Amino acid sequence: MRLPPLDRVLSPRTGYTRAHWETAADALLAAVEPYATEDSALYHLPGTHESWSGHLSDGLEGYARTLLLAAFRRDETALGRYADGLAAGVSGVWPRIEDRGQPLVEAASIALALRLTRPLLWDRLDDAVRQRAAAWLGDALTAEPWPCNWELFPVTVGGFLESIGHAPKASREAIDRGLERIEQWYVGDGWYSDGAGRAFDYYNGWAMHLYPVLHAWLAEDRDLLALYGGRLRAHLGDYARLFGGDGAPLHQGRSLTYRFATTAPLWLGALTGHTPLGPGETRRLASGALRYFLDRGAVDEHGLLTLGWHGPDPSVLQGYSGPASPYWASKGFLGLLLPPDHEVWTADEEPGPAEREDAATSIAAPNWLLQSTRSDGLVRLHNHGSEDVRYDPHYTRLAYSTRTTPSPSYDNSVVVGGDPSRTGIEPLGVGDGWAASRHTAGGGARVTGVVLVRGATEVRIHRVTGAEPGTPVRVTGWAAGEGTRSELLPVLGLDHSLTGHTTDGTGVFVALARLTAEPEPVAEPLAETVSVQPAGPDELHVRWRGGPGVSVAMTEESVQVRSLAARTDG
Template sequence: MQLPPDDRTLSPYTGYTRAHWEAAADALLGAVEPYATEDRALYHFPGDRQSWSGRLSDGLEGYARTLLLAAFRRDETALERYADGLAAGTSGVWPRIEDRSQPLVEAASIALALRLTRPLLWDRLDDPVRQRAAAWLGDALTAEAWPCNWELFPVTVGGFLQEIGYETEESGKAIDRGLERIEDWYAGGGWYTDGDGRKYDYYNGWAMHLYPVLHAWLAQDERLLELYGGRLSRHLDDYARLFGGDGAPMHQGRSLTYRFATTAPLWLGALTGRTPLPPGETRRLASGALKYFLERGAVDANGLLTLGWHGPDESVLQGYSGPASPYWASKGFLALLLPAEHEVWTATEEPGPAERADAITPIAAPNWLVQSTRSDGLVRLHNHGSEDVRYDPYYTRLAYSTATRPAPSYDNSVLVGADPSRTDIVPLGVGDGWVASRHSVGESVRVTSVVLARGAVEVRAHLVAGAEPRTPVRVTGWACRDGVRAELRPVAGLSRELSGVTGDGPTLFVALARLTAEPDPAPLEDLVSVRVDGEDGLRVRWSDGREVRVRLADGEGVGVQG
């Protein structure tokens, strides 16, 4: 991908400007064109992988997600091609939108693109094409959605159809129904769960905030914009802390192959004026993420986005991931809706949170503790409240970072017997430098965990209850990666190999951990001392003299003082 020369005056951290975003969008759009069918209704990208929705649906996905990119770019030449595809697709090529079907997802991208570019695309279509397209999209108004972010797809379709005067009553009902539904999942502080349970991940930004805020903004509905924009602004206070100094987003949650879609909420805050971030910081974080992926193999030799994280990587995919799935990264190009004279493009880049100072930040809704260090730009996420409905290494590990990824060897876990599972997570609180939770292993074992963090150092304590005496327990730490150093040291209940056994009752296991990219860090023992206090407590003394007392009680929670 050919990009303009870096501008280190305007963008001292990344070198990227609006011209870089434009060039990246143009390159991605140019690369996908040869993979369109002759009628331009479907885009079939190379490779053996197919989603569980099938080849036809995958081809529609290719059309819809790259159309979204063309819409953000306002590329009239490209939009003409997509107009041809719309005419053909709605003439019987595209699969119908049915209950809980993938076309419902893609209909939202198509509707949003049409709404954003109405004078450039929709208004230039022949009336029969408009009628067919509205009728095809109209099935989304009554299609049953999966009970998660999918509830917002009928909202997005309804917003466009209502604007053009098609089935206005049904469109209004779809909008109201979807917006009412997500209220059940708003957890406060700018955070949503992605459906029932405690599924906290990037869907907060690229779905749960994106669609309601854009709908309110496009509809010029100040009441809705105040509500959803206010939530977005609060979310960005926390969200900005989840990017490393090298631009890497946090490696946690599902659908990570969408990559720099992680930048969408940053741009959305700037677009709507609902952000606590200075414009130079917004661009620095977003451009850092785009650059991070472009420099690490996200685009292959044909200019196509690959299924993976850096390059191709099956481990980050789900069953619904098809060859065109990565093109939801198009959402990051929401940036180009901001005109060139907007302050987010003209301001000098400012450092992100991970570059300004060491920080330990509690986030109440998901019960997370975010730990960042300025010296190496690493960000670590201590997860004591997020899980999927099933065991998933991208949700249920104790910690994630911007420099590591979940390992098959069960990093950041407590293994009781041979069971690595961590289910039924119960948040037990998060505060100044600590976070705690309880989870289940199998049918009877309960593990109460607390992490205390300061600088790059962590004290991890786990109280295992409900296990038979002499049950093996193993504690694991960070997975090693090039350029980072992972340490795990036993303190109590563990051998040098980080394994131990349970006693006749609840048994405490304590370790020191650290993940750092510093070349010569101080010894852990010089930075913190830990003393076990009774059967379920500890006293922690940090090198600056601060002391913390912790009490873990099975069934009663965790007490932290100091």
């Protein structure tokens, strides 16, 4: 992909400007054009990983997701091709929209694109084509979605159909029904679970916030925009911390092959005026993510986005991933809806959170602790509240980062009796530099876990109960990744191989961990950064070198973290 020269004046950190985004969008659109069918209704991109929906549905996915990119780019030549494809698609080529079928997902992208470009595409279609298209989309109004972010696809289709006066009653019912259903998953402070349970990941940004906020904005509904925009604003305060100094998003959750779709909520906040971020910071974070992936092989020699993270990588795929799935990355180009003279494009880049400070940020809703270090721009997520066992290992590990990937050999885990599973995660709270949870492992044993962080150092504490006497317990740390160094030291209850054994079915196991991306090894030995000493049968004292001391008291039901100086509840 040939991009313009870097602009280190306007964008001293990434070098990217609006011209880079426009050029990248144009290149991606040009690359997929040869793979369109003769009638332009389907885009059959190359690849061997066919989704469980089948070849025809995958072709529709290729059309819909690249149409969304053309809509954000407002490329009238490309939109003309997609108009031809729409006419053919709704004349019998496209599969029908049915309950819990992939066409429901793609209908939302098509409807959103049509709503955004109505004067350029929809209004130029023949009336007969418009009627057939509305009828095809209309099936989405009553199709049953999966109970997760899919509830927002009928909302998005309903918003477009209502705006053109098609089936107004059914459209309004679909909008109201979907918005009502996602309320049960809103957990506060700008965070949603993606369906029942505690599945927290990027779907918060590229689905749960994106569709309601865009719908409210396009409908010019002030009340809805105040509600959903306020939630977006709250979310972005946390969300901005999920990006490393090198632009990388945290490697956690499912559908990671959507890559720089992670930037969509950043742009959305600027587009609608609901963001706590300055314009220079917004562009820095978004451009950083785009450049991160383009610099690391996300686009192949044919100019196509591959199924993977950097390059092709089957470890980040799901059963629904097809050759065109990565083109949900199109959502990352939402910022092109902002005019060239908007301050988000004209302001000087400002550093993101990971570049400004060493920070330990607790996020109560998902029960996460984010740990970042300015010297290497590395962000680590300590997961004490997110779980979706269908997609292990990208939900259930103890920690994730912007520079590592979960390993098949169970990194960041507590292995009880040879069983590395972590199920039934129950949050036990977060606070200033700490997070805690409880989970089930090893055939029914219970593990109460606490992590405390300062700088790059982590104190990992695990209290195991309910195991057979003498059960082996092994603690694992970071699997070193791209340019990183990983350390793990035993402190209490563990031998040099990071293995210990329960006594009477119970045991407390403590290790120190450190993950860095410094060009040189950290001068200060890990063991000298902190001391951990028993202070009773269920209490430990943790004293940071040159810093505060805390008491950690654990039972199977609760965790209390208190300052040794002030003795206030944590």
